[in-house]
Amino acid sequence: MAQSRSDADRLFIAGAGIGGLTTALALSRRARPVTVFEQAATIEPVGSGLQLSPNAMHVLRGLGLEEALRRHAVAPRAVRVMSARTGNAIAEIPLGEHAEQRYGAPYLVIHRADLHSVLLNAARASAGITLRLGTRLRDASQNAGAVKVELEQAATDGGAAHVDHGSGAGLIGADGVWSTVRRRVMNLRQAVFSGRTAYRAVIPAEDVPQHWRDVTGLWLGANAHVVHYPVSGGRQFNLVALVSEDWREERWSAPADREALLARFADWPAACRDLLARPPSWLKWALCGMDPGTDWVDGRVALMGDAAHAMLPFAAQGAGMSIEDGEALARAIDRIPDVPRALRSYQAERQNRAEKVLRLARANDRVYHMRGPMALARDAVMRGLPAGRLLARLDWLYGWRPPAAG
Ligand SMILES: Cc1cc2nc3c(=O)[nH]c(=O)nc-3n(C[C@H](O)[C@H](O)[C@H](O)COP(=O)(O)OP(=O)(O)OC[C@H]3O[C@@H](n4cnc5c(N)ncnc54)[C@H](O)[C@@H]3O)c2cc1C
Known part of the structure; x- marks a missing residue:
């Protein structure tokens, strides 16, 4: 992955699902360069229905x-x-x-396929978003100044996968309920x-x-x-x-x-x-x-959506919470230049609310x-x-x- 001046600012997002794409769009509206890695080579119209309650719709309207x-x-x-x-x-x-x-x-x-395609079309039309399909995040590491990602790029001709590396300002794990960022990078308990x-x-x-x-x-x-x-x-x-x-x-x-x-x-x-x-x-x-109470942030790496707080769908808020997270993440990163501090601020804003919803789903x-x-x-x-x-x-x-x- 070639390094340019703006790469020092670039944020990486693992997962082009509902939360990852919302975050990318919210960041690109704040002129922040972002690269999204998605393991699926093509986006298939999979899934069934989702509920989009007014809290999520305020973000999507914005x-x-x-x-x-x-x-x-x-x-x-x-x-x-x-x-x-x-x-x-x-x-x-x-x-x-x-x-x-x-x-x-x-x-x-x-x-879900309709919501996903609306987000995806908007992301494709945003100059600040680089979307890399067929690219799986394998691992990541960080030092005081940057995060380094290890990626596996599927070969288009059916040959061996190609391993690639990149360096940026931060990594958002929007990689869903079976999150690699959660398990491998942050060493946390899986859902x-x-x-x-x-x-x-x-x-x-x-x-x-x-x-x-x-x-x-x-x-x-x-x-x-x-x-x-x-x-x-x-x-x-x-x-x-x-x-x-x-x-x-x-x-x-x-x-x-x-x-x-x-x-x-x-x-x-x-x-x-x-x-x-x-x-x-x-x-x-x-x-x-997932049980509430684990950290979602480690330095320059943060979890969001199902990767942070996978919940039973009994409050119909899995998508809604990941959409809210995306907006809060972009707002924190825009407001606070230091990425680790911005990510901490995001967690402080979001954790109580997401875990209250998680408990509501369990009660339901x-x-x-x-x-x-x-x-x-x-x-x-x-x-x-x-x-x-x-x-x-x-x-x-x-x-x-x-x-x-x-
Ligand atoms: C294929 C699919 C179908 C779904 N169908 C429904 C449904 O019908 N009804 C419903 O209520 N909810 C469904 N969900 C779940 C719902 O979309 C999520 O609970 C909710 O939107 C939270 O979104 P999220 O962004 O946190 O995770 P998700 O929307 O699950 O997105 C996670 C994304 O990360 C990608 N990913 C995972 N690991 C890696 C990696 N290592 N590197 C790169 N990319 C990675 C996944 O391929 C996926 O695109 C579905 C999710 C998926 C992935």
Whole structure:
């Protein structure tokens, strides 16, 4: 890797996922040169749905991406909470216009591939961002003045991979739940399997009854819950069934046994079983989490997003927290010229909030999967609360906005 004058300032980001690209865009808007290494040689449209709550949308709006995102996303009217015991609605939590007015930004649901392509197109159009696909960060080291990275560049002709080195001002580990920066560079404990598995499918929206197409559905049952919502501008429908299952594999798209999944939900209400029976095939994904309290920063190296605080998706904030992290990182680096101090300031700003969300996701895991009298009590409490109050309990989460947005 050739060394130029600006390389002394250059920041490296490992991982062109949601958090890595957000960070790169936020840094490039502050005229900071950045190189992003992504191990995947091509960006495939993988994954399924993600929720983009107003806190994340404030950041993406600040990056000029709201219009592009709205073309792909849907703003669900409400979250309809359903009992898997009775098949009846327990509560309807207003989103749509209500959430937008309350928080000043929309609550959207979107296919991960659409969010990723909006970020990627913006990154490709930014002169300050160098994107190196097919380039895996293998290791890194640092001294008082610089960080050195060791990279593995996949050969385009199928030959042996090429090893390359580079030197810059800092390294951001945005390399996701199975982070190399976390494990190898910072020598921290990796995320652990949670004993929960998510089954995911995306089907044409026209295959789904009309009354489900403008809301997020949340079915609560013993040891399992189901979430569904429209994606791809309302043309597709995302289904996720989350179960207690101790299956472990480090990949996003393992094929799942459809019949075994349907058997597992055999005693659920017909309306939910009917939805689960629609997809001809399912993928599954073993869910991981991390314990709060570890450092995210070591000198010129920092973790962000899932690499810092991988969490169960039960607060629907994995993407949201990595987007918030990206904005905070860029702001700290812009404000504080000394990179190690800037990274410490980023951690001080972010850690409590991200770990509070991580704990919320764990609490939701217990509450969503309650059984017997506990489940009855939960349903009674939710039924008794005015719908607006259920949303207001999350004001601290959705009401966040970056300081620059005022
Ligand atoms: C392929 C994929 C599909 C997903 N599908 C869903 C989904 O359907 N629903 C959902 O809620 N969440 C999904 N997620 C997770 C969700 O995107 C993240 O939890 C969230 O966005 C946090 O983002 P992140 O930037 O921290 O990590 P991620 O978005 O996971 O990005 C990490 C990136 O780092 C790259 N990487 C990893 N190691 C290295 C390395 N050593 N060198 C260079 N690059 C590296 C990965 O290839 C990946 O692109 C998916 C993630 C991935 C990678």
